[in-house]
Amino acid sequence: MEGRLSKVQIVLNEEELKKIEELFGEFLAESEARDIVLLNKSGELLAKSGDITSDVAQNISALAAGVFSATNELARLLGEKEFTITFHQGQETNIHISLITQNALLAMIFDNKLPIGAIRFWAKKTGTEIKPIIEQAEKRAESQTQKVINEDVEKDIEDLF
Amino acid sequence: MSTINFAKREISFKIVYYGPAMSGKTTNLRYIYTTIPEKVKGDFTSIATETERTLFFDFLPLELGSIKGFTIRLSLYTVPGQYIYKLTRKSVLRATDGIVFVADSQIEKKQENIDSFQDMIENLIEFGENVETMPIILQYNKRDLPNILSIEELQQDLNKDNKYQYFEAIAQEGINVIETLKAVTKLVVQKA
Numbered sequence: 001m002e003g004r005l006s007k008v009q010i011v012l013n014e015e016e017l018k019k020i021e022e023l024f025g026e027f028l029a030e031s032e033a034r035d036i037v038l039l040n041k042s043g044e045l046l047a048k049s050g051d052i053t054s055d056v057a058q059n060i061s062a063l064a065a066g067v068f069s070a071t072n073e074l075a076r077l078l079g080e081k082e083f084t085i086t087f088h089q090g091q092e093t094n095i096h097i098s099l100i101t102q103n104a105l106l107a108m109i110f111d112n113k114l115p116i117g118a119i120r121f122w123a124k125k126t127g128t129e130i131k132p133i134i135e136q137a138e139k140r141a142e143s144q145t146q147k148v149i150n151e152d153v154e155k156d157i158e159d160l161f
Numbered sequence: 162m163s164t165i166n167f168a169k170r171e172i173s174f175k176i177v178y179y180g181p182a183m184s185g186k187t188t189n190l191r192y193i194y195t196t197i198p199e200k201v202k203g204d205f206t207s208i209a210t211e212t213e214r215t216l217f218f219d220f221l222p223l224e225l226g227s228i229k230g231f232t233i234r235l236s237l238y239t240v241p242g243q244y245i246y247k248l249t250r251k252s253v254l255r256a257t258d259g260i261v262f263v264a265d266s267q268i269e270k271k272q273e274n275i276d277s278f279q280d281m282i283e284n285l286i287e288f289g290e291n292v293e294t295m296p297i298i299l300q301y302n303k304r305d306l307p308n309i310l311s312i313e314e315l316q317q318d319l320n321k322d323n324k325y326q327y328f329e330a331i332a333q334e335g336i337n338v339i340e341t342l343k344a345v346t347k348l349v350v351q352k353a
């Protein structure tokens with residue numbers, strides 16, 4: 001049985017999103033990361049920074065969450081509770097994926113010129129800085145009992161297709 | 162877990178197509194991809210074996226349009242149905258908002274359908290999900306084939322209490338594919 005928290009929605013408001021994007025911008029410049037993507041465990045894109053388009057970031061989110069989730073089944077088989085970091089290294093590019101709160105994952109993409117130690121350092125630092133903002137959003141989501149869409153949506157959904 | 166982005170006024174939902182091997186899950190997503198291309202946002206990603214069987218998952222991001230001022234986004238996934246991918250399947254189901262269970266109507270698939278449904282319920286319970294309130298739609302697929310179970314029989318196997326809405330489908334020809342998607346969308350949006 002896993003905690004109830006795994007089902008908590010992340011409700012980001014304008015202010016939080018702006019703050020996160022600001023921080024991402026700063027870290028992008030300082031760390032020489034190419035892109036930073038914030039996502040949740042179900043693979044939804046929450047925020048991004050860098051040159052990638054939203055469409056690509058969305059695909060990265062789905063795959064990163066998939067990789068992370070599969071890695072955690074591996075962890076369990078090995079008797080670990082959770083692997084909190086996965087790292088993939090290529091010829092030109094690296095991606096570092098880390099769990100920063102109960103629900104949120106941070107993916108940072110780097111060129112290969114940076115040593116692994118530096119990548120770890122920047123990923124950790126970025127994660128630590130945005131963690132309180134996301135935790136605040138999670139807390140708010142948990143206490144939000146009011147429904148977002150209240151009215152009958154039957155007909156609206158018919159019209160969408 | 163649905164994600165509400167108040168800044169962008171977007172709500173995103175994860176929907177998983179679950180079911181036994183070869184029941185037609187990937188075929189559903191492929192049909193959606195080719196039928197409503199204007200709603201596809203990004204790439205259709207398929208992580209498959211060399212023989213086109215799903216190895217990890219398929220992923221199709223959709224942007225349907227807006228309701229009450231919120232843009233509705235869906236992320237559709239399929240699980241790999243083959244038995245050996247049990248844990249991969251479980252990992253794809255995690256944190257989902259709704260499920261389409263694609264059953265194979267063929268008589269010889271009777272037990273596989275039942276086992277797959279049971280496996281799904283067990284996974285949900287293990288995740289701590291409330292099985293009673295989880296949006297689930299059934300799709301009885303491959304109705305075009307000759308040796309198939311009757312609807313009564315399928316209902317008896319998978320939907321004894323008539324708890325779930327079901328569709329008879331021929332995914333290969335697109336019959337009731339969009340209707341199934343529409344039905345699960347209604348359930349997840351109503352729950353948000």
Ligand SMILES: Nc1nc2c(ncn2[C@@H]2O[C@H](COP(=O)(O)OP(=O)(O)OP(=O)(O)O)[C@@H](O)[C@H]2O)c(=O)[nH]1
Nearest residue numbers: 182183184185186187188215241242303331332333
């Ligand atoms: N006759 C018939 N065949 C179908 C139908 N839907 C799908 N198929 C066929 O069934 C086979 C398997 O379909 P897939 O969509 O790949 O099945 P899947 O559920 O994704 O299978 P896994 O990825 O192994 O779990 C393909 O050859 C499809 O063309 C249908 O409605 N009728």
Ligand SMILES: [Mg+2]
Nearest residue numbers: 186187214215
């Ligand atoms: Mg498949």
